[in-house]
Amino acid sequence: xxxxxxxxxxxAFGLANLAPGDPAQQYLTRVLNQxxxxxxxxxxxxxxxLDRPLAVQYVDWLGDALRGDLGVSYATRRPxxxxxxxxxxxxLQLAIPAALLALVIAIPAGVVSALYRGRLPDxxxxxxxxxxxxxxxxWLALLLILFFAVHLSLVPVAGREGLDSYLLPTLTLAxxxxxxxARFTRSTMLEAxxxxxxxxxxxxxxxxxxxxxxxxxxxxxxxxxTDFGTRLSHLVAGAVxxxxxxxxxxxxxxxLDAVTERDFPMIQGVVLFGGLTVALINLVVDLSYTxxxxxVRVGTKAVAA
Amino acid sequence: xxxxxxxxxxxxxxxxVAAACGGGAGDxxxxxxxxxxxxxxxxxxxxxxxxQYILExxxxxxxxxxxxxxxxETLVYINDRYExxxxxxxxxxxxxPNTWRFHLRQGVRFHDGQPMNAQTIKEGLFDRVAAKRNGGxxxxxxxxxxxxxxxTIDYTASVPNLRVVEQLxxxxxxxxxxxxxxxxxxxxxxxFRFVDYRxxxxxxxxxxxxxxxEKPLVARMTFRFYPDRNARLLALQAGDIDLAYEIPRxxxxxxxxxxxxxxxSTVGAYRAIYLNAHGEEPYDILSDVNVRxxxxxxxxxxxxxxxxxxxxxxxxQTFVPPSALGASASLIRGxxxxxxxxxxxxxxxxxxxxxxxIRVKDGRRLRLTLVSGFPSAEVIRPTPTFLQAELRNLGxxxxxxxxxxxxxxxDLMGRKQGDIFIEDGNQNDANVGFLPILLLYTGPGSSGxxxxxxxxxxxxxxxxxxxxxxxxxxHAKLQEIVATAMNEAITEQATVLPLNGVYxxxxxxxxxxxxxxxxxxxxxxxxxxxxxxx
Numbered sequence: 001x002x003x004x005x006x007x008x009x010x011x012a013f014g015l016a017n018l019a020p021g022d023p024a025q026q027y028l029t030r031v032l033n034q035x036x037x038x039x040x041x042x043x044x045x046x047x048x049x050l051d052r053p054l055a056v057q058y059v060d061w062l063g064d065a066l067r068g069d070l071g072v073s074y075a076t077r078r079p080x081x082x083x084x085x086x087x088x089x090x091x092l093q094l095a096i097p098a099a100l101l102a103l104v105i106a107i108p109a110g111v112v113s114a115l116y117r118g119r120l121p122d123x124x125x126x127x128x129x130x131x132x133x134x135x136x137x138x139w140l141a142l143l144l145i146l147f148f149a150v151h152l153s154l155v156p157v158a159g160r161e162g163l164d165s166y167l168l169p170t171l172t173l174a175x176x177x178x179x180x181x182a183r184f185t186r187s188t189m190l191e192a193x194x195x196x197x198x199x200x201x202x203x204x205x206x207x208x209x210x211x212x213x214x215x216x217x218x219x220x221x222x223x224x225x226t227d228f229g230t231r232l233s234h235l236v237a238g239a240v241x242x243x244x245x246x247x248x249x250x251x252x253x254x255x256l257d258a259v260t261e262r263d264f265p266m267i268q269g270v271v272l273f274g275g276l277t278v279a280l281i282n283l284v285v286d287l288s289y290t291x292x293x294x295x296v297r298v299g300t301k302a303v304a305a
Numbered sequence: 306x307x308x309x310x311x312x313x314x315x316x317x318x319x320x321x322v323a324a325a326c327g328g329g330a331g332d333x334x335x336x337x338x339x340x341x342x343x344x345x346x347x348x349x350x351x352x353x354x355x356x357q358y359i360l361e362x363x364x365x366x367x368x369x370x371x372x373x374x375x376x377x378e379t380l381v382y383i384n385d386r387y388e389x390x391x392x393x394x395x396x397x398x399x400x401x402p403n404t405w406r407f408h409l410r411q412g413v414r415f416h417d418g419q420p421m422n423a424q425t426i427k428e429g430l431f432d433r434v435a436a437k438r439n440g441g442x443x444x445x446x447x448x449x450x451x452x453x454x455x456x457t458i459d460y461t462a463s464v465p466n467l468r469v470v471e472q473l474x475x476x477x478x479x480x481x482x483x484x485x486x487x488x489x490x491x492x493x494x495x496x497f498r499f500v501d502y503r504x505x506x507x508x509x510x511x512x513x514x515x516x517x518x519e520k521p522l523v524a525r526m527t528f529r530f531y532p533d534r535n536a537r538l539l540a541l542q543a544g545d546i547d548l549a550y551e552i553p554r555x556x557x558x559x560x561x562x563x564x565x566x567x568x569x570s571t572v573g574a575y576r577a578i579y580l581n582a583h584g585e586e587p588y589d590i591l592s593d594v595n596v597r598x599x600x601x602x603x604x605x606x607x608x609x610x611x612x613x614x615x616x617x618x619x620x621x622q623t624f625v626p627p628s629a630l631g632a633s634a635s636l637i638r639g640x641x642x643x644x645x646x647x648x649x650x651x652x653x654x655x656x657x658x659x660x661x662x663i664r665v666k667d668g669r670r671l672r673l674t675l676v677s678g679f680p681s682a683e684v685i686r687p688t689p690t691f692l693q694a695e696l697r698n699l700g701x702x703x704x705x706x707x708x709x710x711x712x713x714x715x716d717l718m719g720r721k722q723g724d725i726f727i728e729d730g731n732q733n734d735a736n737v738g739f740l741p742i743l744l745l746y747t748g749p750g751s752s753g754x755x756x757x758x759x760x761x762x763x764x765x766x767x768x769x770x771x772x773x774x775x776x777x778x779x780h781a782k783l784q785e786i787v788a789t790a791m792n793e794a795i796t797e798q799a800t801v802l803p804l805n806g807v808y809x810x811x812x813x814x815x816x817x818x819x820x821x822x823x824x825x826x827x828x829x830x831x832x833x834x835x836x837x838x839x
Contacts, residue, residue: 021712022719029711030357031364032442032477034733035743038755043438077361086504142535150543157540158531159506245533249505253532257355262712 001279005272009065012271013058016264023074023262024048030075030261048074061268070272071265075257080269083254088273090160091250094242095235097166098173103228105178110185110224111217114193125182132179141172141245158247169246173239177231184227188220195219222289229285236281237274347836348525349817352540352549355532356505363436365488367508368499370476370827372528374510376416377479377493380407380430381470382830383735385571385823387629389470389780393421393480393494397470399778400459405469409456413517415482416498423458426450428483431460442472467778471735476827496521496832505530522819522835541565541812547836548813550826554615560812568813569617572806573824574731575624576688578675579761582800584721590673591724595654597799600725601640603647603699604692606804613691614805621806622795624730625787626824629737633781633788638796639803647699656700664700671701676717678708679728688804689727719756726760729807733825738774738787745794745801748772761800767793 024044028036036044045051049060061071070080113125148168149157155164192198193216201211240252251270258266353372359365368376380394394407413421415429431450434441440449444462451459462469472478485492491499496518497510509527512520529546531537538556541549542563552560557567580591580600591597606620621627622639630637656664656671664671673696677689693703706723708714718726732740744757748768751758771790777783794801811822819833 019713020708020716021710022716023712025715026712031359031366034739035757037743040439047438076359077364138533142539145536145539145543149545150539153543157543157545158536159529159545245536247506247529247531247536249503253505260710260712 001276004279005275006062008275009062009268009272010058012268013061013264016262016267017054019259019262021262023264024050026261027074061265065268065272070269073258073263073266075261075263075266080265083266084251084269084273087249087251087254090248091236091239091243091252093166094169094173094239094248094250095232097170099177099228099232099235101170101174102178102181102231105174106181107185107221107224109178109182111189111212113182113186114189115212117190122186125186129179129182132175133183135176137172137176137239138241138245140175141168141242144168144172145245158245160248165246169242169248172242172246173235177228177235181224181227181231185220185224188223189216192216192220225285225288229281233274233278233281236277237270343522343818343835343837345522345835346524348527349523349548349831349834349836350546351526351528352531352537352546353528354530354534354537354551356530358502358504358508360488360504362488363433363438365486366477367488367502368491368493368510369479369487372508372530373476373827373829374499374508374526374528375495375497375831376491376499376510377476377481378495379476379479380409380426380473383474383825383828385821387626387732387735387737387824389474389735393426399467401778403465403467404459404461406453406457406459409458410517411456413494414515415485415494416492416513417482417485419482421480421494422455423452424455425483426458426480427452429481429485430478431458433481433487434478441477442475443469443478465776467776468736468738468783471737471739471780474828475734497526500525519832521832523831526831538812541814544814547817548811548820550809550811552810552812554617554810557615557617557810557812564815566813566815566817568811568820568822570809570811570822570824571628572619572621572626573809573826574729574807575621575626575803576618576685576727576729576805576807577624577801577803578692579718579726579728579757580800580802581721581724581726581760582798583759583762584724588674588721588724590671593654594798595650596656596671597802598640599647599650599654599699600696600701601799601802602643602650604640604695604802604804605642607642608695609688609691610805613688614807617810618805618807622803623788623791623806624801624803625737625740625791626732626806628824629732629735629784630788631781631784633784636785636788637792640796640799644698651699651701658700662697662700663702672704673701673724674704674706674722675725675727676706676708676714676723677727678714678717679711679726679730681710682707684729685727692725692727715756718760721759727804731825733827735780737784738771741771741787741791741794742774746771750775761794763794763798763800767798 024041025036028040028044049057064071073080073083076083109125113122116122145157145168148154155167159165198211198216201215237251240256243250243252244256255270258270357371358367360367368374378393380392381389382392384390393410393413395410397405397407400406409423409426415421419425427450431445432447434443435445435447435449440446440463444464444466446463449461449463453459460469479493481487482492496513496516498513500509500511502508507527507529509525511525531540534551534553537549540546561567580597581588582592610616610618610620623630623634623637627634651664656666659665675689675692677685689705693705696703708717717723745762746768747758747762767790770793771786774783774786777786795803809822809824809826813820816837818835818837823829
């Protein structure tokens with residue numbers, strides 16, 4: 001993981017510095033609400049250490065990062081670690097429910113679609129999943145707001161005021177991954193249902209429910225678990241559009257602000273955090289295989305023996 | 306008919322009558338202005354744009370700007386006509402060579418009970434600003450402010466600065482209570498006191514019942530931040546907020562049809578194009594003043610107002626609001642649309658129409674690159690497309706380059722990688738000379754923005770005309786000097802071409818009363834704003 005994170009930090013640093021725009025000018029425009037003089041810009045560049053060679057800037061930052069200090073945000077002047085730590089809970093408040101909701105929708109839908117292949121439930125699910133995967137999230141978010149918040153007045157438009165305010169952002173975040181996961185589940189289920197062991201199980205007289213739930217589904221879930229892990233990583237890394245529209249102060253919004261303001265330490269910080277998150281989630285997914293797949297458990301025990 | 310039935314019918318009739326008298330879609334609380342009783346216990350919920358407060362260091366500005374929650378007050382204030390009026394200072398005078406003396410209002414207290422006097426103003430305003438980079442816009446140092454007596458204070462900037470009074474209107478120069486923290490819990494003298502802040506979500510303030518002036522008409526205000534303009538609009542329609550900033554022009558008609566009130570300020574912002582008069586090949590075409598003037602007279606600004614900006618702008622050709630220039634605004638002649646005159650200018654400059662209608666000179670096509678992106682390309686649309694069509698009529702081919710944000714826009718501008726740069730700008734204090742000097746002046750004493758000067762500096766005559774603005778203490782004379790210099794930049798040299806003066810547009814429920822739309826959204830006053838109904 002360490003070499004990966006190192007590489008990631010280098011790429012993040014490089015890309016941030018390659019992007020056009022001057023962080024000092026951005027900061028001053030925000031502070032002054034008007035154009036800044038060249039003299040002021042140069043002074044801020046010096047304050048921020050931007051007048052040093054890039055290699056020096058990177059090495060200094062890396063040295064601090066290895067000690068857990070990701071630097072100070074150019075925009076807010078607060079430690080990057082503090083800002084990220086403050087925002088992570090808000091993102092998790094949406095990401096985890098959205099991920100679970102996606103699973104709750106996707107797995108039954110995928111299974112039913114596979115079982116009723118070529119028939120009406122399958123067609124309905126495939127159209128729905130195509131729509132869910134194709135709809136841009138910002139459009140979906142505004143559509144849901146228009147219907148549920150404006151016309152029906154059931155939930156607030158945005159913000160974190162009460163439990164009902166979680167509904168729309170969670171739904172918006174969940175529908176896209178649910179659509180993709182449903183299709184994926186359908187594919188893996190169809191593959192599993194065509195395998196010999198399923199034919200054997202049927203021949204042994206097991207009920208359809210047992211065949212599907214105890215045999216086919218568990219095998220079908222292994223690749224689904226991997227894909228789910230990837231989707232979860234994306235959700236935790238921050239849903240930029242959803243957090244912006246629904247005024248949710250999570251990592252996604254933090255990342256967007258950092259890029260807009262050319263806040264290099266923050267950009268590097270969120271990229272590193274994102275990389276770490278992906279690595280950790282992949283580890284959890286790997287561990288989950290032992291729960292889903294008995295062969296992995298047996299294999300593990302055999303290796304242990 | 307049985308009595309019970311009669312009662313039911315009577316109730317139904319009453320309900321029908323009440324419904325007929327009831328309000329439109331734009332007011333979920335109550336109906337028409339007939340029920341004009343103010344609810345003094347009401348909370349006013351305001352939808353603002355993104356939260357851009359800075360919470361640390363000398364630049365901390367929680368509650369001050371851009372979302373001005375009226376917690377902190379300045380010594381002076383600009384009204385919606387850009388006139389400087391007293392606030393915490395009742396009067397002031399200039400004492401040559403570089404000192405301003407302020408006579409402070411008596412009987413004012415900060416929210417924590419500290420008296421507002423010369424000493425607390427020294428500490429809470431001038432010394433605080435002195436800690437900023439360069440001493441802030443007013444160029445303060447720890448020695449700048451001198452207490453003369455309990456309610457009189459002298460201020461001398463570290464450099465000759467005769468624009469102090471005009472600069473002091475900006476909320477960044479507000480008076481805080483000594484010892485208060487402007488990043489976590491601002492304590493001012495304003496009509497509202499700080500209650501709560503949730504970063505990136507909202508800030509809440511409540512009525513200051515000990516306010517020295519007219520008391521606020523609402524008990525609380527909450528500014529909710531909606532970075533996405535569509536979400537902000539929908540929040541207004543859903544009733545989550547009572548008033549919304551920055552309503553997009555193309556949503557105005559829809560909101561009005563739904564029963565909401567639209568309030569437009571006087572001109573406080575502008576949309577302008579900067580022509581690259583100092584570029585190098587291939588961006589050197591506009592070094593010819595005749596080509597620049599052809600563009601200036603070849604754009605139909607009225608058509609832009611009517612067709613692109615939905616009538617919600619003016620054809621003013623200044624980039625300082627006309628009201629800020631006062632009577633001197635008429636000194637800026639600008640350009641009258643004249644397609645034939647524009648074509649003649651290009652003909653005389655040697656640009657002849659080619660087979661496809663695009664002009665050619667010495668084998669070179671008249672092709673210009675238009676860069677859009679300040680504050681963002683999305684905000685500026687579809688003006689670039691409009692300009693592209695207008696200039697096509699002159700035989701000029703325009704390539705549009707959109708930049709997603711101001712940083713990348715200014716990067717291109719700084720490298721002079723374009724011919725025409727379009728942006729929206731605004732005036733947030735009363736210093737009418739600030740923008741022209743900062744952006745265009747290159748003479749002695751210049752510490753301006755190299756980016757704009759490198760593109761659009763109008764030249765030595767402009768510098769000569771505007772230089773007295775640096776040392777002119779009289780505001781009326783300053784207006785005249787600036788207007789005359791701007792005429793040189795806009796009319797004679799055509800390096801800056803304001804397209805339109807732009808209104809600030811606010812949307813609100815009908816239950817919101819007394820709102821005065823300020824052209825500078827940093828200086829909106831919430832005194833006098835009330836909410837009717839229960």
